[in-house]
Amino acid sequence: MEEQKVDIDSLCVAALRSLVIDVINKANSGHPGMALDAAPMMYALYRDHLKADPEHPDWINRDRLVYSAGHPSALIYSLLHLSGYSLSLEDLQRFRQLHSLTPGHPEVTLTRGIDATAGPLGQGIGQAVGMAIAEKAVSAQYPEGSRLLDHYTYCLCGDGCLEEGISQEAISLAGHLKLNKLILLYDENGSTLDGPTSNSLTESVKLRFLAEEWNVLEVSSGNDVEAISKAIGEAKQSALYPTVIIVHTTIGYGSAKQGTHATHGAPLGEEDGRHAKDVYGFHYPDWTVPEEVYAHFKETFASRGKEAYEAYQNESDAYEAEHPEDYARFANAMSRNLDPYIQNLSFEEKKEASRASSGRLLSDYFNAIPFLFGGSADVAASVKTGVKGAVDFSATHPEGRNVNWGIREFGMACACNGILLHGGLVPYAGCFLIFADYLKPAIRMAAMEELPMIYLFSHDSLAVGEDGTTHQPIEQLSMLRTIPGVKVIRPADSYETSLAYQAALSSKKNPTCLILTRQALPMLPVKDPKGVEKGAYFVKKFEKEDGEILATGSEVSLALESSALLEEKGLRLSVVSLPCLENFDACTEDYRKSILSSPYEKRVSLEMGSTALWGKYAANRIGVDAFGTSGKAEDVLSEYGFTPEKVAEKIAQMLK
């Protein structure tokens, strides 16, 4: 019996590796190195541990599995195929081809069985941390919550992921939060793209993880399926610490060039591929999967998953009967249905900083929506994310919903992506707009993954004042607006801020960046309930106009003041508030033309930031295309020309 077991296991691993070789050789593109060496560990995980049902890939209580390294995608797709997901051999044969389900790096929006998009190294660990946070937080928010949610989060990474700084933020956070159901498989294959890992890294990974209060296990041979399985089993028992399993492997195992970086990113080709299959003892024609391999995946992974899925359905039915209200809330949380909670909210509009309006709105929504969850990167008091009375999410208070992310902007944003991929919470994350630079790669990822993430970016302009050059955003608005799929909303008063919240919370697929001021904003004279949805509307309109000012955020009031000054001199400048350029661009041509009512040469954009993006709306642009400076806010604004008088003068000149 044991003999038999060894045989079928060897056959399965060999079949998996052979498939990897075929997939990459046919595409003549891909990364065999890690795909080959990590095959046994992934097999061990699927055979004995991973809880998932290929018939129901979106099952909410499945174990999550994040491939932080996305380049061994040939392995990932081969695993999905062998283990019964709806990915055919034909799909594998279209590896890395246009419109296939098997792109170069796995994409969560494209392929069933993929839990997170991978590619930019390190972010997967951050996303896995977010999933483990979600599991802990959501299950703690319901009585007997583990009946609703109780799973592990696995993550496969390589040295590339661990060299990236983001991994440190993620690891540190996971240790701090004692995410004991997070299990990281570190494929230590001793090689990077350029050469041996030792060329660029001299690190005790073990000590590094111990420093962050992780449980550290080690497996000396990456081909030892049983040892790997045993380690994973041990990791699952960890009651207090997340676990890293360091698995020592041989890159490109089986290739004549195994153990060298030559196997990292180049296909093995036919000859070396045959050589490798000989090493595996796999003597079948290309693209052959022996029936007993499919059968074995089915008997182990798939049947265990099916059973677990069915048991869960019974259990959740029972739970629903016992706790109908809690279950309804859970169902709302998992489907991001906020409607039941936000019907009776009111909001007092007034002159104040938009970060203050945001703080009040957030507080109201937080108290209304039981699964709103978030915090800031150590700037809670400044960005106004500190909700009064909110409990901090922590190892001892997993039911808490305020998160102290620490000084880890990028880690925060990656974790939030993981939380959204997981479901059950509506996360938000706050920091200063200038530090959008630090987390930008995660915003891009959110947009690619079609996640309705909510970012709160305050201190949005030169008006930051004293903190100076390093803290004054200039090009950040442009940076965010050019990321495909991202909506950037820069409200001009507290009413627009309330509309911005509605838009952000009702978004289904688009990340939203709320751009907030540090300084007070007067109320605009006009309220347009569709102002944010349409992205632009008039706040002052002359029937016969000499031009128009297009402005956002704090500059809308400035535009109005300037327009008033110009009016005294006989120049009639209409004023448009454009809280969301992306929404405006998506409006009908008729609407856009009605807003851009003056000729191109007679339009002036006014925004305290890079003017670059405004060229498509206006021939005249007032903004800031240099770095800021330290000083009292009003001095800085005057220095850069942002007073009603200076703006009016500039506009008069421009329209001459």
Added chain:
Amino acid sequence: MEEQKVDIDSLCVAALRSLVIDVINKANSGHPGMALDAAPMMYALYRDHLKADPEHPDWINRDRLVYSAGHPSALIYSLLHLSGYSLSLEDLQRFRQLHSLTPGHPEVTLTRGIDATAGPLGQGIGQAVGMAIAEKAVSAQYPEGSRLLDHYTYCLCGDGCLEEGISQEAISLAGHLKLNKLILLYDENGSTLDGPTSNSLTESVKLRFLAEEWNVLEVSSGNDVEAISKAIGEAKQSALYPTVIIVHTTIGYGSAKQGTHATHGAPLGEEDGRHAKDVYGFHYPDWTVPEEVYAHFKETFASRGKEAYEAYQNESDAYEAEHPEDYARFANAMSRNLDPYIQNLSFEEKKEASRASSGRLLSDYFNAIPFLFGGSADVAASVKTGVKGAVDFSATHPEGRNVNWGIREFGMACACNGILLHGGLVPYAGCFLIFADYLKPAIRMAAMEELPMIYLFSHDSLAVGEDGTTHQPIEQLSMLRTIPGVKVIRPADSYETSLAYQAALSSKKNPTCLILTRQALPMLPVKDPKGVEKGAYFVKKFEKEDGEILATGSEVSLALESSALLEEKGLRLSVVSLPCLENFDACTEDYRKSILSSPYEKRVSLEMGSTALWGKYAANRIGVDAFGTSGKAEDVLSEYGFTPEKVAEKIAQMLK
């Protein structure tokens, strides 16, 4: 005598802290918490160790001192004042005011005695690593090089810096490279802006640094000047490892609110300020510095520095006499004088990928300029930074000039900023354009610091192909172009690539991003030696034109092909290559008008990336405002409409 010493030391520390309080109180803005607690450690450093001459703040052999945490700027400026730098009490009284020398966060371009701009947390550690690399590398490149360069690099950081992921990349790199003359002072004050550090961090800093092969020292009381001085002295003896000194302090020491985050970012005010001064036993009127304090700084720090400076002048004169050629090379290196080395270079222009042209140019320049120094973030073979025969820079080969930065884009870029701040090397750094996202904050820093950094970004468009969505840049070009001071050059053929190198190497203050293709580029029909300098020039011009196409990089050839197709249909489209928009924008209005020869409505931009920025040049824009996709390059390009036929058709439609 010992008694006396204790007294004057206490007085100096008290005077320093009192000045910090006065500075922040007067400005009614600033961060007293760390400024107060770190005063004794900085005093110990200045009194006994720091080698610098306030009369010659730019002395090339001074110790470097990086304040990675820039918010204790009141301490930094107070130190500069007390120790004899040209920063007066009046300057301190203008703290955080417009046009002062004492901005909210220290800026290297503004204030003498500041070695690096600070503010964005964590980057200072990365810059310090770069300075320590420069010290090691430069001194190894000359016979008896330690006679020319032999100094320490100190860095002050707080928990904020260490929580940021960039710190891990920097620390890991420093340990790997055995930068034993790097000394990091970690002010462990137990508090972040939002509350106790334990709210967000549970880490053994000691283990973490040991994991990266650092020497770890610890001082239990941040007020113990002698213990701190002793630890620094011990650190200086480290022959193999960089050293971190963990100094346990009390945030806001002296304040009634000491030990709490309430002292982090809010001025103490008059009452608490007086209370603190009582605690220090400092009974002088505000803004008073006892003469003996100035005298003591002079007798210790300044006179030691003066002596060292003079000794160095004698020594370097002697060196110059003994090694005239080496010294001349050293002088050229320190002043970035490349002229003697690049006169006789030739370059064969041909059809090839611009990354390949870049590789050949880099190789030639590398062999010609003895202090060119750089590498890539583990993509040497792809970005073509691997110079044949170049020695890897490492602990055992500090004379090597090829750097394996590892998978640490941000760490690489921060270190390069430090190298440039230090002087003596001309660094370059390469990675895929998509990962410009990871190092963007360091590019911004380079621009703020006015550093002529050279970034090589290859794989610049959808033409990346198979690697897919996560690896195909869309908005990255726009992102880079909107950073003030950055020049983005996207060459269209190998000739433009050679011009781009000339521009990058001759830049004095502006960082340059070279944007390079993976795929081959044909030679353009026109060669304009001023093409990059002017930023735009015609590669095809009709006297009577129906419109013009504005294109960059790989799209210039595509524009020419499309124009040819349109010509067959009787439409005359001129074609402009715009390798550098920033240079073009800086041209005379006449020149700009001569290039933008068609009316706005008749101009079409063509670039495989975000169209957002092109609105200021053209009413019609062909680009990509969505994410890419995985597939063979030619399939992807066709899918997104980048074939001569599809572009021609689109243009014909647009100009109808």
